Amino acid sequence: MGALEVRLRPVAExxxxxxxxxVTEPGLIGLDWAGFRDAQAPARRFAVDGYLGVDDSxxxxxxxxTAAGMMxxxxxxxxxxxxxxIGIALLPDWRGRGVGWRAQAMLCDYLFTHTPVERIQAFTHPENIAEQKSLEKAGFRLEGVLRAVEFLRGQWRDGWMYSRLRSDPYPPIV
Structure with missing residues (x-):
C-alpha cells in the first residue's frame, strides 16, 4: 500500500x-474547537473572494x-x-495517515514560491503530539512556548510556536 496522493486546491462551492x-460541530476540529460560529460565514466569504484573499486565504x-480538510x-x-x-484542520478519518505533514510542506513550498516572505509559522497545543510531529516532518522547528496565549474551554492555555524559514531545508514530500 503506497502513500496517499495529497494535493492542495482552491475552495469550491x-x-x-x-x-x-x-464551525458548527463540537469537537470536529479537535483541540481547536472554540465554540459555535456563524454557519453562514463560509458561504459569505466564498462569495467575496473564493477564500483567496490578499492577507488571509x-x-x-x-x-x-477526496476533500480531507483545509489549510x-x-x-x-x-x-x-x-x-x-498557517493552520490545518483535517477531518477525523484523515488524521494519522501522513496527509497533514505533506499538506503543510506543500503549502510552505507554495507560499515560498509565490510570495516574498522569509518566515512561516504555526501554533499548536502542548498536548497535540501528533501535530508537533507533523510540523517537524514538514520542516518546522520548535521556537518556544507562548504562555497563556489562547482562551479556550474556559481557561487560558499555552501554545507552542513552530517556524520554517525560506532558507531551511525542504523536506522530501513522499
Missing part, C-alpha cells in the same frame, strides 16, 4: 458544507481525490516585517 461543519486538502494562511507582522501563519 461544494466544499462549503465541510467548512460549515468545522484557505485551500482544500485533498487525499486520493489556511494569514499575514502577521513584527515591526515592518510580514510573514505567514
Amino acid at each position: 461544494g466544499d462549503l458544507a465541510m467548512l460549515r461543519r468545522f 484557505r485551500v482544500i486538502v485533498e487525499a486520493d481525490g 489556511s494562511w494569514s499575514v502577521r507582522g513584527f515591526g515592518v516585517s510580514r510573514y505567514w501563519e
Whole structure:
C-alpha cells in the first residue's frame, strides 16, 4: 500500500458544507474547537473572494481525490516585517495517515514560491503530539512556548510556536 496522493486546491462551492461543519460541530476540529460560529460565514466569504484573499486565504486538502480538510494562511507582522501563519484542520478519518505533514510542506513550498516572505509559522497545543510531529516532518522547528496565549474551554492555555524559514531545508514530500 503506497502513500496517499495529497494535493492542495482552491475552495469550491461544494466544499462549503465541510467548512460549515468545522464551525458548527463540537469537537470536529479537535483541540481547536472554540465554540459555535456563524454557519453562514463560509458561504459569505466564498462569495467575496473564493477564500483567496490578499492577507488571509484557505485551500482544500485533498487525499486520493477526496476533500480531507483545509489549510489556511494569514499575514502577521513584527515591526515592518510580514510573514505567514498557517493552520490545518483535517477531518477525523484523515488524521494519522501522513496527509497533514505533506499538506503543510506543500503549502510552505507554495507560499515560498509565490510570495516574498522569509518566515512561516504555526501554533499548536502542548498536548497535540501528533501535530508537533507533523510540523517537524514538514520542516518546522520548535521556537518556544507562548504562555497563556489562547482562551479556550474556559481557561487560558499555552501554545507552542513552530517556524520554517525560506532558507531551511525542504523536506522530501513522499
